Amino acid sequence: MSEPKYGLVAVGNALVDVLTLAGEDFIAAQEKSHGMKRGAMSLIEEARATELYAAMGPGVEVSGGSAGNTMAGFASFGGKGAYIGKVADDQLGAVFRHDMQAQGVDFVTPPLAGGPATGRCLILVTPDGQRTMNTYLGAATELGPQDINPDVVASARITYLEGYLYDKDQAKSAFKYAAEIAHDAGHKVALTLSDPFCVGRHRDDFHYLVENHVDILFANEEEIKALYQTASFDDAIAKVSGHCEVAVVTRGSKGALVIAAGRQIAVRAEPVDRVVDTTGAGDQYAAGFLYGYVSALPLEICGRLGALAAREVIGHMGPRPETKYADLLKVMPGLKLTPAA
Amino acid sequence: MSEPKYGLVAVGNALVDVLTLAGEDFIAAQEKSHGMKRGAMSLIEEARATELYAAMGPGVEVSGGSAGNTMAGFASFGGKGAYIGKVADDQLGAVFRHDMQAQGVDFVTPPLAGGPATGRCLILVTPDGQRTMNTYLGAATELGPQDINPDVVASARITYLEGYLYDKDQAKSAFKYAAEIAHDAGHKVALTLSDPFCVGRHRDDFHYLVENHVDILFANEEEIKALYQTASFDDAIAKVSGHCEVAVVTRGSKGALVIAAGRQIAVRAEPVDRVVDTTGAGDQYAAGFLYGYVSALPLEICGRLGALAAREVIGHMGPRPETKYADLLKVMPGLKLTPAA
Numbered sequence: 001m002s003e004p005k006y007g008l009v010a011v012g013n014a015l016v017d018v019l020t021l022a023g024e025d026f027i028a029a030q031e032k033s034h035g036m037k038r039g040a041m042s043l044i045e046e047a048r049a050t051e052l053y054a055a056m057g058p059g060v061e062v063s064g065g066s067a068g069n070t071m072a073g074f075a076s077f078g079g080k081g082a083y084i085g086k087v088a089d090d091q092l093g094a095v096f097r098h099d100m101q102a103q104g105v106d107f108v109t110p111p112l113a114g115g116p117a118t119g120r121c122l123i124l125v126t127p128d129g130q131r132t133m134n135t136y137l138g139a140a141t142e143l144g145p146q147d148i149n150p151d152v153v154a155s156a157r158i159t160y161l162e163g164y165l166y167d168k169d170q171a172k173s174a175f176k177y178a179a180e181i182a183h184d185a186g187h188k189v190a191l192t193l194s195d196p197f198c199v200g201r202h203r204d205d206f207h208y209l210v211e212n213h214v215d216i217l218f219a220n221e222e223e224i225k226a227l228y229q230t231a232s233f234d235d236a237i238a239k240v241s242g243h244c245e246v247a248v249v250t251r252g253s254k255g256a257l258v259i260a261a262g263r264q265i266a267v268r269a270e271p272v273d274r275v276v277d278t279t280g281a282g283d284q285y286a287a288g289f290l291y292g293y294v295s296a297l298p299l300e301i302c303g304r305l306g307a308l309a310a311r312e313v314i315g316h317m318g319p320r321p322e323t324k325y326a327d328l329l330k331v332m333p334g335l336k337l338t339p340a341a
Numbered sequence: 342m343s344e345p346k347y348g349l350v351a352v353g354n355a356l357v358d359v360l361t362l363a364g365e366d367f368i369a370a371q372e373k374s375h376g377m378k379r380g381a382m383s384l385i386e387e388a389r390a391t392e393l394y395a396a397m398g399p400g401v402e403v404s405g406g407s408a409g410n411t412m413a414g415f416a417s418f419g420g421k422g423a424y425i426g427k428v429a430d431d432q433l434g435a436v437f438r439h440d441m442q443a444q445g446v447d448f449v450t451p452p453l454a455g456g457p458a459t460g461r462c463l464i465l466v467t468p469d470g471q472r473t474m475n476t477y478l479g480a481a482t483e484l485g486p487q488d489i490n491p492d493v494v495a496s497a498r499i500t501y502l503e504g505y506l507y508d509k510d511q512a513k514s515a516f517k518y519a520a521e522i523a524h525d526a527g528h529k530v531a532l533t534l535s536d537p538f539c540v541g542r543h544r545d546d547f548h549y550l551v552e553n554h555v556d557i558l559f560a561n562e563e564e565i566k567a568l569y570q571t572a573s574f575d576d577a578i579a580k581v582s583g584h585c586e587v588a589v590v591t592r593g594s595k596g597a598l599v600i601a602a603g604r605q606i607a608v609r610a611e612p613v614d615r616v617v618d619t620t621g622a623g624d625q626y627a628a629g630f631l632y633g634y635v636s637a638l639p640l641e642i643c644g645r646l647g648a649l650a651a652r653e654v655i656g657h658m659g660p661r662p663e664t665k666y667a668d669l670l671k672v673m674p675g676l677k678l679t680p681a682a
Contacts (some may be wrong), residue, residue, distance in 0.1 A: 019488055020443075021663065021664075053439060054439070056439075056443060057441075057443050058405075058413065058440040058441075058443045058444050058661060059436070059439070059440060059443075060401055060402070060403045060405065060659060061401070061402035061436060062400075062401050062402070063399065066510070072399065084456060091431055091432040091433050092432050095400070096397070098397075098399075098400070099393060099399040099400060100399075102361075102397060102398050102399045102400075103398075117432070121589065231628070265404060291614050316657075316658070317658075317663070318401060319656070322362065322658070
């Protein structure tokens with residue numbers, strides 16, 4: 001088998017983030033009036049997006065989307081990757097495409113013509129740095145199996161799928177199709193559970209996926225508990241350990257737990273001066289971990305790279321690197337990297 | 342005379358900023374190949390904007406435009422203001438409009454239909470926090486006298502004009518028309534010189550304006566020296582002092598000098614932990630000063646408010662407030678504000 005062209009290919013909802021600072025009062029009022037979920041992601045329709053945008057403060061626009069963020073982080077470490085996701089043929093779509101390509105990621109999906117606008121995630125960042133997300137999927141919902149490029153997926157060591165895709169049927173099909181191609185080519189499939197509410201909406205599907213299609217699972221504490229419908233973290237960890245090759249469970253400031261081959265490896269969080277905006281923290285944790293993984297580094301080091309990347313992204317507004325993650329490798333003297341595709 | 346509705350109305354180039362981090366090598370190469378001017382603003386055409394954007398790293402989009410930034414800062418202090426500037430009827434134009442209105446500023450200019458796209462300023466931020474700006478004016482060039490709303494201008498204590506407007510004939514006419522309305526209504530006209538190269542291109546016009554139409558002048562050290570074609574700062578200060586009621590000259594980390602009624606008031610810069618991005622520093626200095634001025638505060642305090650606002654904006658990427666400037670007033674106990682329109 002020839003060397004894979006890509007270390008990582010990601011499939012996700014292509015979204016532009018619109019970030020604004022918001023007070024707790026604003027969130028509380030929106031929770032009451034519109035079912036916004038503090039700290040989580042809510043799907044919204046176009047009319048509601050227009051209404052919420054009008055009520056929001058001044059914003060910063062930056063390319064986002066969970067798997068897109070992970071891909072940007074992976075490339076910032078020096079990894080070679082590709083991205084599959086759907087934007088429209090409009091200004092924000094051009095911004096998303098530029099940012100992917102400028103980060104060194106091959107964005108292989110053509111834009112949608114004549115449909116909804118590029119999707120947007122309206123993100124309210126509270127004074128504690130927590131983000132509350134409201135997603136209008138727009139053109140991203142049009143992603144389907146026809147957008148999965150078999151050559152690209154077959155030539156990646158890992159195909160990384162975003163749990164958020166699991167809200168639309170076309171995207172679910174794309175998701176399964178990509179997983180099949182990856183496995184047929186002898187490569188790995190990774191999944192992030194994305195959001196506890198998303199897990200709650202599609203629990204049976206996620207169980208099936210984790211047990212049958214997923215080699216590397218990413219989740220945070222709430223998501224893994226939601227998957228196994230338990231209030232006990234230990235219980236959830238015990239349940240996941242037999243179901244996939246590697247499970248990576250992040251716990252915010254408590255660090256992360258990597259579960260693999262019967263072992264549990266605790267990884268500490270990196271100390272942070274000030275949490276500005278947690279948007280993208282989980283995405284960048286995955287980026288660091290996966291970069292280490294495709295570089296054949298020990299799982300402890302993979303976890304540490306994830307923690308370093310997460311620390312960088314929560315120190316500023318926005319979900320993608322503002323520094324070069326390859327520089328984070330320098331803090332680990334003696335680290336020997338095998339070349340990552 | 343009834344109480345003016347607005348404290349400040351600003352007329353400027355309505356632009357969306359696209360900010361990216363850039364190394365010194367990149368700037369040096371672009372200076373050599375395309376005449377980019379490190380630390381200054383260069384006007385570019387659409388084809389060059391497309392080419393430069395493709396060569397740039399991943400970006401952050403945020404509403405900008407010098408006078409627009411000042412207006413956002415003025416509103417963040419709690420001032421009531423309006424903005425006149427031209428965007429297109431496109432996604433970035435909608436972003437600009439949203440951000441103005443969400444900041445509490447009345448954006449009174451209708452969008453341009455069927456012309457060029459909303460203007461963009463491609464900003465390369467070097468590791469020292471300095472910004473190098475490359476502006477494709479787009480729809481902003483279509484601003485003309487027909488966009489000056491006489492009622493709005495006549496109802497503002499101060500009409501603030503951006504020197505950058507002085508590169509296009511239509512905008513120059515708009516500029517002079519606005520100044521006439523303001524003076525006819527018995528109000529003040531403020532001008533920022535904006536950029537030493539812009540001053541160099543239109544020195545005679547600027548001299549005429551400063552001597553005949555401008556009550557309050559803003560400039561930095563380079564701009565005031567460019568205006569009077571002198572290498573001596575003291576010489577430039579001596580020359581400006583007789584030509585307008587108030588001159589405010591900023592000097593970066595050396596603070597600012599306010600010249601009024603034969604007095605020179607030195608204002609120290611506020612200490613800064615780390616300069617992240619100087620984009621908007623001068624604009625926010627003007628915002629703080631003008632908020633103090635319309636609130637009838639002593640010139641020393643006006644200068645200090647400018648310095649506090651400038652400190653906030655250079656601590657993060659982007660040219661507009663990420664905190665509420667009204668909170669900066671709290672660091673000055675005993676401050677008595679008369680209500681600012």
